[in-house]
């Protein structure tokens with residue numbers, strides 16, 4: 001996919017494929033902070049965040065002299081311990097200090113390449129210079145020193161990465177430790193043998209983003225958390241503590257398993273204890289396994305079962321979670337332990353009923369999402385994961401697909417906590433060792449998460465589903481078998497842009513269709529009535545927030561009916577998937593706009609325009625179609641804005657998305673008629689433009705339930721700031737999202753304002769990124785300056801470790817607007833246990 005774009009495929013004709021609703025209370029509860037992974041360790045295990053205090057410099061993808069001399073000589077890997085950049089005394093004084101997570105791609109300037117191949121590669125990255133043709137910006141080095149106490153000798157000390165992009169080489173104290181060659185799966189290395197106990201240690205990490213894994217923006221660098229874990233030689237196996245529940249009437253039965261590893265030279269006798277608690281912390285069961293031998297340098301599996309009477313089930317409306325505190329002891333001494341979060345629920349895709357959660361039909365109202373956000377690229381602070389989910393939930397989205405890669409742990413935790421279901425997808429559809437390793441990591445890492453209702457082993461493998469169908473079936477069968485082995489509780493699917501008649505489709509439990517609903521799903525269901533079907537990817541509608549005219553000169557798409565050639569508007573696809581009981585529902589491409597794969601335009605578009613919300617999370621008009629038909633509460637949305645200066649007397653299309661029964665439209669107080677709202681549809685008028693006010697009154701019977709107005713505004717006169725939260729935590733990680741808006745002198749929003757602004761952040765916070773949702777904006781995401789796009793911009797501000805106040809101010813660069821300021825309280829908070 002690196003060289004071939006969707007448009008190429010369409011052009012060459014190779015492939016044309018490609019309510020459960022939360023109330024306010026649930027939204028607020030889900031926005032409360034999540035338990036941090038560091039709190040999951042039970043003594044003597046310590047899990048320390050290893051994010052703080054790094055130094056960074058660019059290396060070089062082709063010139064070893066500019067790459068710390070790495071590769072200058074033949075003997076680099078010949079003898080252990082000779083890498084000087086990973087030793088004390090190496091001069092890194094010119095390197096830049098930073099904390100992780102870090103994405104250097106988002107910091108790079110946008111670059112245009114006029115050659116066809118160059119353009120195709122840069123488009124994927126959102127025109128950031130990554131790839132073998134950009135060696136000076138495609139390799140980064142991270143380095144830091146850290147202390148290990150003499151008393152740690154004998155412990156098992158492991159460095160664990162939640163994910164980094166992409167080829168990673170790790171060096172400690174001059175020694176090469178290991179490598180990782182994909183951008184999404186977690187990886188870890190045992191450092192115990194290489195450390196200096198009672199002294200300083202050095203770690204250096206080379207990250208090479210020259211190759212991509214996908215066809216979309218993927219970031220560059222250590223963009224997820226890093227941990228240093230210290231545990232006993234006798235410890236629980238990584239991701240091996242599994243809780244499975246079955247429901248019998250009003251009692252759940254838990255099957256508990258764990259693996260104990262013994263890294264000592266002698267065998268030991270161990271037992272494992274599980275303490276099950278509900279969300280309030282009340283113990284609901286305590287069980288122990290029988291004692292067993294664990295051989296020297298070996299492992300043993302332990303198991304037990306526990307009943308939970310009257311379990312509080314997990315669902316989108318009630319995201320009830322439980323924890324299992326799993327501990328291992330030998331000779332009465334606790335050696336290791338961890339807290340595993342899980343939920344009790346059943347999830348089943350059915351050929352006739354669609355999807356059933358806890359035995360009840362739930363329609364999947366899903367969105368596919370990539371993982372980047374405005375301002376920060378792929379390096380999302382944890383709080384931003386929550387913010388993004390709350391935006392999606394606001395429109396009634398009850399499920400997300402982690403297209404097309406294994407997600408960050410915090411995205412899964414946010415889904416568990418807020419009741420959003422997930423299709424969890426691996427990156428590489430391949431049964432080779434790398435593909436299987438990625439798949440295993442995903443399933444083992446997340447198999448306790450109740451939000452995950454299905455695994456996906458791949459996306460649009462057009463060869464494996466067609467010309468290489470024979471191999472495709474075998475590859476998929478090997479992957480599906482492994483999924484079932486590691487997790488017999490979940491079904492497996494793959495997203496196919498074809499008829500699903502052969503290849504990979506033969507091997508999966510649930511058939512996933514991407515697009516072309518008019519062509520395939522009905523036919524498939526008629527001939528395969530026993531196979532469950534889900535819309536793994538739908539829509540690919542296109543729109544530019546706040547734009548109502550498709551203008552290829554400005555790279556804009558109108559907000560009424562834009563969709564890719566292979567796509568459908570929200571109304572069109574939901575009228576299909578929302579109306580057939582046998583379909584489980586579907587996942588719209590995409591919830592958020594994302595960098596890269598700019599569609600439908602190329603340069604200077606740096607992001608896609610598929611999002612239902614823009615890159616900042618500001619809703620586009622399509623958002624309100626979903627809100628009307630995915631949520632039960634009355635809603636009504638009127639568009640476009642009413643600033644059409646120069647178009648007086650000309651017709652403007654006025655649309656309303658609502659789930660009310662009828663709508664009456666008024667222009668400057670004059671009725672333009674009342675229309676009944678078709679089920680899953682919308683109402684629209686042609687209105688000859690006159691400045692003033694258009695107003696939509698939504699009725700249930702003869703009662704007016706909701707009214708919305710759009711008013712012609714004057715020019716921008718002043719700014720206003722508002723935040724998603726009033727106070728955040730002084731933990732050095734938490735963030736607040738600041739919405740910047742322009743108003744005219746009468747206090748009316750100015751939906752077309754594009755003023756260039758400057759921001760100032762002082763006190764207990766720092767600005768870490770800015771955005772405005774404009775897919776064509778080439779301004780830096782890291783400058784404390786940004787233009788408004790159609791009246792809006794966003795500032796992302798991160799708390800320091802100091803409780804106090806963050807002062808945030810915005811002014812127009814030319815001084816014409818009345819500036820605005822806001823402050824946010826930063827409250828004392830526990831910082832995570834970290835290597836400092």
Ligand code: GAL
Pocket residue numbers: 006017018404459460497514537540564589597
């Ligand atoms: C799909 C593909 C997605 C994205 C989308 C754009 O075919 O799975 O990754 O490229 O098209 O419409």
